[in-house]
Amino acid sequence: MRLFQNSGIASSYRPRLADLVAGISGFEQQKDVFLKDRYGAAHILLPVLDRSPETFFTNGDDESLQRAWARENGLGEDTPLADILLAQIEHHKADVFYNLDPFRYDASFVRRLPGHVKRRIAWRAAPGRIDFSGYDLVVCNFPSMLRLWEEQGAKTAHFFPAHDPELDTMAANRNRDIDVLFFGGYSRHHQRRRHILEAVAGLSSRRRVVFHLDLSRFTPLAETPLGWFGPLNAVRRPRTIRSVSAPPVFGRAMYTELGRAKVVVNASIDMAGPDRGNMRCFETMGAGALLVSDAGNYPAPMRDGETMVLYNQPEDVSKTIERRLDDGGWDRIGWAGNRAIREEYSKKRQFERFLELV
Structure with a gap:
C-alpha cells in the first residue's frame, strides 16, 4: 500500500518551525526536522514516523516545505500550494490519501486526485461545515462529531490519536x-x-x-x-x-x-x-x-x-x-x-x- 498523509501546522507553530529549518533548503531535510520535533505526532501514522519508503508525508500548508519540493521537481515558483500537493500525490503514485486538513483540502481538491488513488480518508474532530463529498470516509474519536458529519452526508468511522x-x-x-x-x-x-x-x-x-x-x-x-x-x-x-x-x-x-x-x-x-x-x-x-x-x-x-x-x-x-x-x-x-x-x-x-x- 502506497500511503500519502497530509497534515498542517498552526500559525503559532510557524515561528518555531522557521527557526528549526533556518538554513535548510531541501524538502526531505526540512520534513525530517519537522518529524523529529514531534509536532502533532499523535496523529502521524507509524510508517511515516518509521520513514517507510512506501509512505509520503507533507504539510500542505507549509509554504517553505512545499516550495522546496516544487523547486526540486521542476515546478514554477508561482505554482499554487494545492497544485504542488496534487503533484506530490501523483509523483508518489499513492493508493491511499489520508488528509488531516480537509478544511483546506475539501471535496473540490479530492475530485482532482489521479485515478491511482483508491481510498480517500479525512480526519476532522472539530465542528464546522465542510464538503466531504469527495471522501470515502471521515474519521475521528468523537462520536458526536461523527454524527455531525453523517448528518452532512459523509460516511464515518471511529479512529483515534496514539501515544508517542x-x-x-x-x-x-x-x-x-x-x-x-x-x-x-x-x-x-x-x-x-x-x-x-x-x-x-x-x-x-x-x-x-x-x-x-x-x-x-x-x-x-x-x-x-x-x-x-x-x-x-x-x-x-x-x-x-x-x-x-x-x-x-x-x-x-x-x-x-x-x-x-x-x-x-x-x-x-x-x-x-x-x-x-x-x-x-x-x-x-x-x-x-x-x-x-x-x-x-x-x-x-x-x-x-x-x-x-x-x-x-x-x-x-x-x-x-x-x-x-x-x-x-x-x-x-x-x-x-x-x-x-x-x-x-x-x-x-x-x-x-x-x-x-x-
Missing part, C-alpha cells in the same frame, strides 16, 4: 518542579476555559503554576487602556492568569514541559460537545503527568480516579488538584495513565486500525 513513544522518556522523570501546567489557546472561544484557568491560577501563592497560552491576536490590545471597554473584554486575561502566563510551547519544547509537570489541566473549549479525549489528554497521560480534566464522555482507558481525574465545575478544580498534590496521587495516577495510554493506544494499534479502515 518519545514521551516515555519524559514519563520516567518523577522529580518534577512544576506543580500545575496548562498549555492551549486563549481567545473569545474560551470563556469557560477562562473561568477554569482563573480558579487554577489562584493556587500560585502556594504552588508553582505555569500557563503556556496561545493568545488571541487581539489580547495585547485588550490589555492596554484602549481595550478596557467593548468586545475586547472577551480576550483580556484577568490579572491572576497574566501572573502565571508564559509564551506558547510546541513540539519537543512542549514535551519537555510535560516532563516537568506533576499535574496538567485540560479544559475543553466552549464549542466542544460532551465528548472528551483530545490530543492534549493523550500527550499528558503519555508523559506520565496527572491529567485533571473536565467531566464528559472519555474513551475507556481514561478512568476517573484510576488513570486521570475529573472535575465538574470550575470552582472544583483547585481543590481537586491540591488534594492530589498533597496525597501523592499525582504520581500514582500519572504512572497508571502512562501505562494505560501506552497499552491501549500504541502506534502499532493505531496503524492496525487504519489498515482496517482502508
Whole structure:
C-alpha cells in the first residue's frame, strides 16, 4: 500500500518551525526536522514516523516545505500550494490519501486526485461545515462529531490519536518542579476555559503554576487602556492568569514541559460537545503527568480516579488538584495513565486500525 498523509501546522507553530529549518533548503531535510520535533505526532501514522519508503508525508500548508519540493521537481515558483500537493500525490503514485486538513483540502481538491488513488480518508474532530463529498470516509474519536458529519452526508468511522513513544522518556522523570501546567489557546472561544484557568491560577501563592497560552491576536490590545471597554473584554486575561502566563510551547519544547509537570489541566473549549479525549489528554497521560480534566464522555482507558481525574465545575478544580498534590496521587495516577495510554493506544494499534479502515 502506497500511503500519502497530509497534515498542517498552526500559525503559532510557524515561528518555531522557521527557526528549526533556518538554513535548510531541501524538502526531505526540512520534513525530517519537522518529524523529529514531534509536532502533532499523535496523529502521524507509524510508517511515516518509521520513514517507510512506501509512505509520503507533507504539510500542505507549509509554504517553505512545499516550495522546496516544487523547486526540486521542476515546478514554477508561482505554482499554487494545492497544485504542488496534487503533484506530490501523483509523483508518489499513492493508493491511499489520508488528509488531516480537509478544511483546506475539501471535496473540490479530492475530485482532482489521479485515478491511482483508491481510498480517500479525512480526519476532522472539530465542528464546522465542510464538503466531504469527495471522501470515502471521515474519521475521528468523537462520536458526536461523527454524527455531525453523517448528518452532512459523509460516511464515518471511529479512529483515534496514539501515544508517542518519545514521551516515555519524559514519563520516567518523577522529580518534577512544576506543580500545575496548562498549555492551549486563549481567545473569545474560551470563556469557560477562562473561568477554569482563573480558579487554577489562584493556587500560585502556594504552588508553582505555569500557563503556556496561545493568545488571541487581539489580547495585547485588550490589555492596554484602549481595550478596557467593548468586545475586547472577551480576550483580556484577568490579572491572576497574566501572573502565571508564559509564551506558547510546541513540539519537543512542549514535551519537555510535560516532563516537568506533576499535574496538567485540560479544559475543553466552549464549542466542544460532551465528548472528551483530545490530543492534549493523550500527550499528558503519555508523559506520565496527572491529567485533571473536565467531566464528559472519555474513551475507556481514561478512568476517573484510576488513570486521570475529573472535575465538574470550575470552582472544583483547585481543590481537586491540591488534594492530589498533597496525597501523592499525582504520581500514582500519572504512572497508571502512562501505562494505560501506552497499552491501549500504541502506534502499532493505531496503524492496525487504519489498515482496517482502508
